[in-house]
Each structure stands twice: as structure tokens, then as C-alpha cells.
Amino acid sequence: MAAGVAAWLPFARAAAIGWMPVANLPMPVAPTEKNKRQDELIILNVSGRRFQTWRNTLDRYPDTLLGSSEKEFFYNEETKEYFFDRDPDVFRSVLNFYRTGKLHYPRYECISSYDEELAFFGIVPEIIGDCCYEEYKDRKRENAERLMDDQEDNKDAKLPNMTFRETMWRAFENPHTSTMALVFYYVTGFFIAVSVITNVVETVPCGSAPNQKEVPCGERYTVAFFCMDTACVMIFTVEYLMRLFAAPSRYRFMRSVMSIIDVVAILPYYIGLVMTDNEDVSGAFVTLRVFRVFRIFKFSRHSQGLRILGYTLKSCASELGFLLFSLTMAIIIFATVMFYAEKGSSSSKFTSIPASFWYTIVTMTTLGYGDMVPKTIAGKIFGSICSLSGVLVIALPVPVIVSNFSRIYHQNQRADKRRAQKVQKARLARIRISKTGSSSAFLHSKRNGLFNEALELTNSTEDEQRLSKSTSLLESQHHHLLHCLEKTTNHEFVDEQYYQQSYLEAGLQNYPSRSPSLSSQDGVTGTCCTRRSKKHHTPLPNASAPAHMQPLTHTHTHPQGLQELSTIHIQPLSTSRSSLNMRVDEPAPLNCQSSQITTAIISIPTPPVTTPEGDAHLPAGPTHQNVVKVSAL
Amino acid sequence: MDAKRVETISARVDAAVSSSDSVEDELELSAVRHRPEGLEQLEAQTRFSRKELQILYRGFKNECPSGVVNEETFKDIYSQFFPQGDASTYAHFLFNAFDTDHNGSVSFEDFVMGLSILLRGTVQEKLNWAFNLYDINKDGYITKEEMLDIMKAIYDMMGKCTYPVLKEETPRQHVEVFFQKMDKNKDGVVTIDEFIDCCQNDENIMRSMHLFENVL
Numbered sequence: 001m002a003a004g005v006a007a008w009l010p011f012a013r014a015a016a017i018g019w020m021p022v023a024n025l026p027m028p029v030a031p032t033e034k035n036k037r038q039d040e041l042i043i044l045n046v047s048g049r050r051f052q053t054w055r056n057t058l059d060r061y062p063d064t065l066l067g068s069s070e071k072e073f074f075y076n077e078e079t080k081e082y083f084f085d086r087d088p089d090v091f092r093s094v095l096n097f098y099r100t101g102k103l104h105y106p107r108y109e110c111i112s113s114y115d116e117e118l119a120f121f122g123i124v125p126e127i128i129g130d131c132c133y134e135e136y137k138d139r140k141r142e143n144a145e146r147l148m149d150d151q152e153d154n155k156d157a158k159l160p161n162m163t164f165r166e167t168m169w170r171a172f173e174n175p176h177t178s179t180m181a182l183v184f185y186y187v188t189g190f191f192i193a194v195s196v197i198t199n200v201v202e203t204v205p206c207g208s209a210p211n212q213k214e215v216p217c218g219e220r221y222t223v224a225f226f227c228m229d230t231a232c233v234m235i236f237t238v239e240y241l242m243r244l245f246a247a248p249s250r251y252r253f254m255r256s257v258m259s260i261i262d263v264v265a266i267l268p269y270y271i272g273l274v275m276t277d278n279e280d281v282s283g284a285f286v287t288l289r290v291f292r293v294f295r296i297f298k299f300s301r302h303s304q305g306l307r308i309l310g311y312t313l314k315s316c317a318s319e320l321g322f323l324l325f326s327l328t329m330a331i332i333i334f335a336t337v338m339f340y341a342e343k344g345s346s347s348s349k350f351t352s353i354p355a356s357f358w359y360t361i362v363t364m365t366t367l368g369y370g371d372m373v374p375k376t377i378a379g380k381i382f383g384s385i386c387s388l389s390g391v392l393v394i395a396l397p398v399p400v401i402v403s404n405f406s407r408i409y410h411q412n413q414r415a416d417k418r419r420a421q422k423v424q425k426a427r428l429a430r431i432r433i434s435k436t437g438s439s440s441a442f443l444h445s446k447r448n449g450l451f452n453e454a455l456e457l458t459n460s461t462e463d464e465q466r467l468s469k470s471t472s473l474l475e476s477q478h479h480h481l482l483h484c485l486e487k488t489t490n491h492e493f494v495d496e497q498y499y500q501q502s503y504l505e506a507g508l509q510n511y512p513s514r515s516p517s518l519s520s521q522d523g524v525t526g527t528c529c530t531r532r533s534k535k536h537h538t539p540l541p542n543a544s545a546p547a548h549m550q551p552l553t554h555t556h557t558h559p560q561g562l563q564e565l566s567t568i569h570i571q572p573l574s575t576s577r578s579s580l581n582m583r584v585d586e587p588a589p590l591n592c593q594s595s596q597i598t599t600a601i602i603s604i605p606t607p608p609v610t611t612p613e614g615d616a617h618l619p620a621g622p623t624h625q626n627v628v629k630v631s632a633l
Numbered sequence: 634m635d636a637k638r639v640e641t642i643s644a645r646v647d648a649a650v651s652s653s654d655s656v657e658d659e660l661e662l663s664a665v666r667h668r669p670e671g672l673e674q675l676e677a678q679t680r681f682s683r684k685e686l687q688i689l690y691r692g693f694k695n696e697c698p699s700g701v702v703n704e705e706t707f708k709d710i711y712s713q714f715f716p717q718g719d720a721s722t723y724a725h726f727l728f729n730a731f732d733t734d735h736n737g738s739v740s741f742e743d744f745v746m747g748l749s750i751l752l753r754g755t756v757q758e759k760l761n762w763a764f765n766l767y768d769i770n771k772d773g774y775i776t777k778e779e780m781l782d783i784m785k786a787i788y789d790m791m792g793k794c795t796y797p798v799l800k801e802e803t804p805r806q807h808v809e810v811f812f813q814k815m816d817k818n819k820d821g822v823v824t825i826d827e828f829i830d831c832c833q834n835d836e837n838i839m840r841s842m843h844l845f846e847n848v849l
Contacts, residue, residue: 007692011744012714013845014751015727017759018766019787020841021832022811027841039688100695481714484844489788489807491795493717499794 009477016484023488031476043081044095049088050081057098059474064122066098090117097123105132111139126430133427168246185302188239192298195232198225199292233269236262236295257310258301265295308409316404323397327364330393334360334386341378348375359383364390443495667700669741678742679749686745693741701738704728718792726786730766756842760829774822780808 020027042058044051044066061067076083084091090109094117097103105114105128118125128136162170171181202218202225218225240262247253268288300306313320335356342350349372350356359372363386374383486492494502669675675686697706704725711724731739731747750758765771769779784804791799815823815831832838 007688007695008710009714010689010752011748012711014748015711017751017842017845018727018730018763020838020844021760021763021767021815021828022784022787022807023837023841024807024810026837027844030844030847032847478714485715485787485790489791489803491788491791491797491799491803493791494794494796496794499796499798502796503798 009474009481013477013481016481019484019488023484025487025490027487028480028483031473031480044091045076045079045081045083046086046088046091047084049091051091051095053095053098060098060101061123062475066094066121068122070122086120087113087117090114094118094121094123097127102129103127103132104129105136107135111136111143115140126427127434165246166248168242169248172243172246184239188235189299189302191232191235192295192302194228195236195292195295198228198232199289199295229269232295233266236266236298240266258298261294261297261300264291265298268292312405312408315408316401319397319401319404323394323401326393326397330364330389331357331360334364334382334389337382338374338379338386341382342374342376345375345379350374350379360386363387365394366390443493667740669700675742675745679745680753681745681749689745689748690741693744701740702744703738707739715790715792717794718790720790722786722789723783726766726769726783729769730762752845756833756839757829759842760832761825764825764828774824775828776822777808777812780811780823781805784808784811 039054039056041052042055044053058066058071065071071082074082074084089106090113093104093106093114103123103125115125125136170177171184175181175185203216205214206217206220240259243259243262244250244253253259268291271288300310335353338359339350339353339356342348342356350359356372359374361367362369362372363383366387368387374380482493669690672683672686675681676683679686681689693702694700696702696710702710707728708721708724711727712720714720728739729735731743733743733746747762750762754762764775767775767780767783769782781804784807788799788804788807793799812821812823814835815827817827817831
């Protein structure tokens, strides 16, 4: 619960009077303030600077140093003030947090000293307000990076217990870890370059003997080139196998892009080995050699920029797709038009619409080879329209792609921004948790509160002392308010998982008939039935419903061996005048329609609950109590 | 409650002259400040002691530095007490109940008068206040629709995760029970007399009226 509104708790409680006439159940007792003190000023002396505030202000956050009894350790008897030997400047922010409920981070403050002060006073940094949070996180990240850089400089020893496989993988992924890795990195790079150059040079026509026509070098020096090729492929194969061996998840490695490129790079060679002399497939074999050019993509392991480019293209897929689509549309339109426009002219190159595609593409991209030109007037007119529109169609999606690329590039440059976004999610999750913390605090203390009241019943004082948790008065008042709301609406607050659990459970169970109220007496508990069960209740013992009263007991053992409270759920069946075989498929097992109530279970503890007509008897005793209060309405 | 002084910093003349109204309106809103009447007057009008008024005002001013609460802030504050559900509808009704002069904002006087009734008033006054809360259109009768609205608002505060699971017709049933109890002459509306009568005869309600007396 936020601090500032702690002052409004009296108002919220007073407004609860609005529920009273509507409620059908009696309200729980309000928590009494046993030792109500008049609000007093307390003096906090922080390294000589005196701050003063109300005691209530500090009590708003009982889980911090100043809000709890921990500050008594710092109480100075002679001067009647609390003395802290800390930084007074940062203390300003800390005290303002109590006053306003918002924690601010001053820009001039060093991040580590601020963190230290917060830790000293028991304040979690996550609650820094949104106005200052980004700054705080930025500074924190810079600090962390600085620390990491320092660490990396000092770090040259390997982590002690890494298997050989892990070291190999680490060496492959990050060449700077060891000299062996670096050597390997450069060697493979060299061989990739050699392989690519070989492929290229193979096709260059070398000088030839005068009476022979020019042959490419590949055919002249077949053996040499073959040896080079073999050497490169050997290296690549070994590298691939080593990576495969070292990969932590081989399946995932084999599916990754880089490994596919590796395979594609070396496969043609092996296929070529297998089927050398077969004339029929030699044509196919030649095609396969084209794939050798993919070796150049192996460079992407060596170049960060290439990887970024690939990633950009992948992420701009939709824009590229749109570009392609719009171009295709335009090409088809203009090709059709040009074809029909040039149909009349003789010796026209526009023999068919697909043939016109070539003209359209060349014109739209403003290439203009000139191998196909329109000759008719109409053709020329449409041709000019085509070239003008080509500029437009291409010019429009391209800036989108360019901006995408630059955005991704900068994002990659500051890869930590991605880390920050994850942290933001974590922060929101933490804030959400702390918010739900207040509701779970209520549920938690409800359980404790029930135990407290049960103890009061049985007059065991020692246990009471043991159990009295130090919830602040504020909290207990807030919980009392929520309790009143529960009573008004006759429903209970439960936490997420219990709710889902009961939802599921109830869906699984089929309850037999609903009987109308045996006697709808207007007891104090007018309408529905409630079932109180403790938080950690064991799942419903599946009731095989006999034809009469069926108790379903839930027992719950408290670790300290206190009195157990269990609820008895009684469900009378059969003797019903109305439809016997009506199945109840509703979520909550005991949900009752207006005039068809069956049971009322009242669990013990609240003493002011003088439940209706049931006879209340409380068997005293140690564990395993069955407290039964039954009232059939 | 008549001596309310509202000071606006931006002069009305300027507002009339300047072009963009929305900016001026915003300036006006943010500059509206409200100073309550003096402590003695409030002491006389309410049943709070001087010290209690001081404590109340400090809390009030802390949350609303401008001195008045508008409905949004009111809803925000009230919602913080009920994290699991949606308290805004009920807060709306509460706001209308507190804002006795219906000017769209609750000043400290409104606030303290309301609290005085709720915490220190007689049972009659409290019931009167509750009736006023339920009677949304302030015509002196609580109809079933009005009651249904209120009931839904109350159930909304419970939120989703309740046990037993909240059903659609639960508020309606509750309203039926309420009317069965309160509407003596079965004319479909509850008047103030029926209401007070019935509540006074109901032990539980009587007892719960005294529940919050030691709140401050």
C-alpha cells in the first residue's frame, strides 16, 4: 500500500459504512490499537544534519530500517535522537521516500554510493519512480560495463572445470580466448579466401599454345587446381566435424544457418568424387560446382558486419516482400500494355507478354539496355509512363528498408539496449509482484488472523504470544477493511493459483441434484453458502456421492501443532421435490441459485459470528479438530 | 461551506483574450488552489477535535496538494486499497456522496463533514448517509436499478480471484435479498423511512454501524 494514501485509510474505513446495510453477514471485529501513541516528532541526526519527521511517516514502511524497530539500535539516549553515521545528501532522498511514497535518484550522486545507502536503509531500488528510473538504470549499466571491462582485462585463466568439449566450443565461438583459437580462426579464413580465389581463377583463360584456342586455367592446370580444391575441402571438413563434436547441442547446431552453409560448401566436392566419369551427369556435376561459391559465406563467421546485414535482410523481410509484390504488379501491368501496344508493329521484339517482362524490368529500374525498344507511338507513350512509374515504385519502399537497416544497425551497436528492455520487463514484473504482495499479505495475515482468533477461543495464551506477528497497525486496519468487504459480498479473496485450481476442480466434479432449500429460513446468513478452507488445503477427496449427507473434510495441519481447523461441508441430496437429475456443471461446487440453497458451512474462528441456528460445539483438544457448525437453511 | 475561496492565478481577462482555450484551461486547473476555512470554524461544524483535524488535513494535503480532490484522484486513491479488484465504480458513487454541493471536486470541508458523519455521527445520520449513497439520482427512493449498480460496484471491488467464483447473477440476487428485507410495502422502491426502520430492526447492521468509531 502506498505511503501517501496511508493517511486516507481512515477515510476508506469510514466509507465502508456504505456497505453495512447491504451486508448480510456480521462484520469482523476491528483491530484495536493497544498502545495508541500520540503522533510525535522524531529527530534523525545524519552525520550532524538534523531531520525531523513524524513517527507515523516512518511507520508507513515497516520493512525498512527506519520503519521498523531496527532504528532503535541507533537511538542515542543522551540527545534523544537517532544518529546515523551516513551521507546526509543521500538521506534526503531516503526521507523523501517516506514522505511522498516516491523514491528519486539525484543525478549528481554516484551510483554505487546511492546503492549502498539504499541497501543500508533497507529500501529496494526497484521502487524508484518512473521519472528517475531510466537514469538510474543507465548509470547502473554503465557501471556494470565498467566493472566487466576491468574483469576481462584481468581475466586470462580459463574457468577451472570446463570439459575439453566446452573449451573447444568456446574457442570456436570466441577466437580471442586463446592463441590456438586465434590461429585456427586465421587459418580457416585464409583457406576460405584461397578457395574462393581458386574458383575464380579457374575460369580465367590462361595463355595458350598458339595453335590451340584459349582454355581456362582450370583445364590447363587441372591437377594443381584439383589439389588446391582437395586441400581446402579437407580443412573445411575437419573444421565442420570439429564444430559438430564440440557443439553443446548437436541437433541445434546442425540446423543453424552457418552449418548448412558449411555443408553446402563441401558437398559438391564429394559428389564430384563419387560420380567422376559418368558422362550423363557431368552436366549436373558442372552445376554443382556453382555451389562452391557459397564458401564465401563462410566469411560471415569472421565478419560481424556481414552477420548484421544478413540479419537485417531477414528482419526487413516484410518490406522486401512488399517491394517485390508491388514491382511484380507493375511489371505485369506494363508488360501487358506494352505487348498489346506493340502488337501491331512488324519485327517487334515484344513477341509475348513474358517476353515483355524483360523490357518492363529493364525500363522500370532505369537500366535501359536498349535490346528491346518500342517502335509504335502508343508503345513509346506507354514506355515513358512505364519508366516514370518505375522510379516511383522502386523509390517508395526503399527508404523504408534503408531506415530499417539503419535502425537495426544502431540497435546492434548498442546491443545492451536489448538487455535493458529485458530488465524493464523484469522490473515491471517485480513491481507487479510487490503490488500483489499487498493482496497476498492480506491473504497471509488472514490465515494468521484466523489462527489468532481461534487461539483466543481456546484461551491458550502462550500460543498467542508465539503467533502475534508484528504487522503494523496500518496493515491490520487495511486487512480489516478487506475483511469487511468479504463479509459484505459473501465471497473471499483468494490468490491466482488457488482460484484457478478451484476453477478446475469444480469443473471436474459433477454434483448431483440441487435440492431446494429444505426450509428457507431467513437466517442471518441470508443467501449463499460459503466454504472456508485454509490456503494449503488438500485437494477435495473425490466424493462418491451416496444418497445422503456427505461430509467432505479438509484438514490442515499447522506446523506448530496448533489446533487444526477443518471445515465440514455437508450436502444434503435426494429429498428434493424438484428435478433430481439436474447436473450442476458450474465452477464453484456450492454455488447456489436463489431459492435453492443447500448448506451452510461456517468455519469456526470468528467469535462474533453467532452463526445462525446451528448448535456450536467446540471440542477442545489437540490436533485434528473437527469443528462442526452446520445449519441447514 | 459557503466561505470557499478559490484563487485562480491566470486572470480571466487573459483567458478571454488569448486564443488557445485548452492551454489556458489547463493552466487554470493546475493553478486552482483551495484553502479551507479556519480550524475553529471546522471544529465547530464537525465533531472532530483540533488535533484530529490537523492530522486529517495533513494527510489530505499530502495527497492533494492543490487542496481539492477531483474524481480521478479520488478513484486512484480509493483503488489503492483494493488491489485485487476494480474500485473505480464504487469510488465514483462515493465521490458523489461526498461532493455534497456537486461541483465536481471534493474540498477539505466536504471531506471532513462526510467523515464527521461517518465516524462521529448518530446512527440515524449514518443511515441517512448510506441512503444518500445508494440513492444515485437523489430523488429520495432507491430503485432496484440503482441498488444493482451499487451492488455491482461493490462486487467489482472483489476482483476476479474470489472463492466461491463470482457469477453474473450474484449481485442481482443480493439486490433481491436486500429488497425483500427492506421494501416493506413491496412497491419496488425503498424510501428513507423504510430503510432506516428496517436497519434499526436489524441487529447485525446496528452493530456494524458502531464498528468504525475508533478509527481516528
